[in-house]
Amino acid sequence: MANGNHIIQLFESFAPKHLAVEGDKIGLQIGSLDKEVRKVMVTLDVLEPVVDEAIEHEIDLIIAHHPPIFSPLGQVNDRSAAGRIVMKCVKHDIAVYVAHTNLDVCAGGVNDWMSDALGLIETSVLIPTYEEPVYKLAVFVPKTHEAVVSEALARAGAGHIGDYRDCQFKVDGIGQFKPLDHADPYLGQVGKTETVEEVKIETIMTESQKKHVLRAMKQAHPYEEVAHDVIRDEIAGPVHGLGRIGRLASPLTLEQFALHVKSSFGVEGVRVVGEPGRMIEKVAVLGGDGNKYVSAAHFKGADAYVTGDLYFHVAHDAMALGLAVVDPGHHVESVMKQGVVDVLRQRFNQAKLDVELIVSTTNTNPFRFQ
Structure with a gap:
């Protein structure tokens, strides 16, 4: 419960x-x-x-x-x-x-589940809609708790850069503070200036991670008041968006690919636009009604576009572009x-x-x- x-x-x-x-x-x-x-x-x-x-x-x-x-x-x-x-x-x-x-846009959501069902590899976002802000986090920790706080930040997802994770930079220094009358200090005494060996841990986090990372940091930190900085960074953050585009491990004819879509989603049938014998390797996927994004799929170089609720005249547009379309229905979501x-x-x-x-x-x- x-x-x-x-x-x-x-x-x-x-x-x-x-x-x-x-x-x-x-x-x-x-x-x-x-x-x-x-x-x-x-x-x-x-x-x-x-x-x-x-x-x-x-x-x-x-x-x-x-x-x-x-x-x-x-x-x-x-x-x-x-x-x-x-x-x-x-x-x-x-x-x-x-x-x-x-749920369509998020990493690991509907469009990734559909891509996985089709066995697509090397996938990326089809229509970018949001670039997530990235922040630099700097937190000052007593040496005795360096490992605990460092591990808590990593477990919360901070420090993910490209193909690397748990990225952090650490600098030793001396922290100084004086607890006031109503303080309940972990170190030192009320009214007396205290110095302690500390470590400055720097890492990065995305907007969606920020609340979780800061909560994990404060829970692991021994101090009553946690000294830390959060600064917006200018490095490019993760790009989120509608649909995915990737490729098949091995090319298939459109006829074979349509049967593959039908089998992968367990549907009774699919609607297909395009010549049955043409080869399909690069595939765009968009769950739900994807009529507005036929041109985007074509622009990204897709051989075939898998989406639902295809309109009659949009099918004509796809034919004119030379883009194959397989419509397994909206319900495959x-x-x-x-x-x-x-x-x-x-x-x-x-x-x-x-x-x-x-x-x-x-x-x-x-x-x-x-």
Whole structure:
């Protein structure tokens, strides 16, 4: 059991809200997080059968990818599915939290799970949307606690530069301070100036890491008041964005690749644009509705573009560009269900939270092949 706010804090350390596209309907949509949570269910969509499933399993919190409330509701009553969803959740004290484009954009999120399912290698962001700020952290630590604080910073993720991790710079020095009347000093006496051998540890952290790193630093540090500096750095930070582009380990014909997409996502069929015999090696992927980004996939040199909800005239545009497209449907984003459960299970174990995680088994795909 854990507080609902704590659960969402752990989740947002993976998929921060600031990564969402402007205007996206994310966050808490129904209910309250100010309660103890025993069971969490992860789903792609919040439809009425999904809520019924949550009620059956006595779920306290639903984490969904698609918002159940995307447009304003004129009324909430039992005469509409939207109204019944809200009423049932409130009646059974089920909170509904949504992570939409922030879960698409974040590293290791929906588009990476889709890329992994297709076996893509050497992937990078397709459409950059956000460059994360980087900060330099300098903290002054007594020599006796150098290793403890240094390890705490590394475990919290500070010091990751390119292909290197746990990067730190250390300088020895002498710290000086005088505890005042109401202080409770770890070293020294109230009213007397104290000097102590200290180490200045410098490292870097990203915006999304900052809160977690500073908390870890303060918990490991012995001083009542931790002397530290946080300075915005001008080095390029991690780039986040929509979609991914990578390549297949071995080229396939478009016909073979379409069958590969179908098998990888376990769908009944796919829609394909392009000549069956053309060779496919470089592949762009974008979960959900990717119509707006056909040109971006072409510009990045993709041979094929995997996305959902392809429009008729956009398919013509792709043909004109010479870009193959495979549309397995919007519902393949359901890879997020197990993905989110795996992420949360790891974070719950680290935080020693006893919370049950359930993957929704309700099929929310509205389409079937006859």
